[in-house]
């Protein structure tokens with residue numbers, strides 16, 4: 442490894458095995474479209490589009506130019522009581538592309554903030570309607586909604602919760618995850634069995650009583666929890682139960698929006714329309730941090746009461762609708778519209794599926810699954826060291842010129858929307874070879 446001039450000690454790295462990284466650092470210096478360049482001068486193919494963020498490829502010239510221009514024109518302006526054009530224009534574009542009925546967007550700086558904002562909107566909505574007993578939330582095991590207190594509480598990945606156990610929000614309950622490998626291992630696309638798992642929601646609602654429940658929040662396809670795909674008919678049932686009991690349905694589309702499953706929103710791909718949608722990541726192609734919460738008009742309208750000079754929703758971030766983020770968002774939306782990358786992504790689904798499932802017969806692989814351009818490979822954990830095999834695949838792939846994301850012993854894939862079949866071959870040939878070399 443080339444000499445590291447950088448002091449690795451002071452930075453406490455997020456979601457990282459700090460001690461291990463600092464012994465064997467993997468530092469990236471630059472990126473061009475499909476590749477990272479490492480500090481020691483190697484090319485690394487990115488099989489994860491950043492962190493589910495950068496579907497259009499790294500350093501997209503149209504977005505880079507828009508950001509450069511904006512930062513030199515209006516770097517920052519407060520968004521409280523005054524504003525600027527960017528967030529209005531971006532909100533208008535998002536609403537144009539959203540499912541029918543959506544009418545306003547609240548901007549945040551991340552997916553975590555979008556999740557917590559959505560939960561506060563749900564509480565505020567019911568309260569404005571006089572339904573002030575609707576305080577409970579239902580999430581799902583293996584769900585991920587970021588790291589803030591709301592999203593962490595409604596999220597269902599045990600490792601993210603354990604350390605904070607007793608301080609999680611009360612009144613949050615969890616459906617079981619829809620991953621049933623005993624029926625659906627190695628399935629391609631949506632599993633055919635499992636819609637009945639949604640019946641648990643009806644039982645939970647009856648147990649807690651509908652008038653006490655504010656919202657159900659789920660990812661249409663769970664990402665960080667290991668690409669957990671909804672069985673055919675499952676999301677439709679969840680929608681129907683929520684509608685019947687006046688419970689808001691929140692789709693966390695931080696990963697599934699902007700082409701990852703072939704449409705602007707996953708809701709459109711599944712033809713199941715929630716009441717609130719959260720976004721981030723692909724909103725700006727990952728270039729500038731930004732998140733957002735899209736709501737239907739009856740939700741926004743419920744807040745618009747009282748004296749006109751009064752703030753209607755006591756919530757907001759210093760950087761909500763930041764000019765540079767909004768410019769990156771608008772530029773991304775222009776590329777999504779102009780170049781039709783979601784269509785390309787859909788056409789690539791078959792090649793992606795074939796190459797990914799080519800790893801099914803590798804050593805210790807227990808499941809492979811995919812939907813849109815999301816894919817996962819489960820490797821059996823080493824009995825004495827869960828997570829070790831996943832981490833070794835990540836490290837060895839990186840050394841071999843391939844960025845692979847792992848969560849414990851699950852490998853996750855999120856290729857560029859405009860990848861080529863050759864990228865898939867290179868990715869899964871390397872992954873298979875490395876998995877087969879592990880003990």
Ligand code: PXG
Nearest residue numbers: 551552553585586587664665693695696721
């Ligand atoms: N919701 C979902 C569905 C996400 O995937 C967030 C909320 C939080 O977004 P921010 O911008 O606050 O990080 C996310 C984030 C992984 C991985 O390896 C994915 C995320 C974060 C960390 C790891 O899949 N997604």
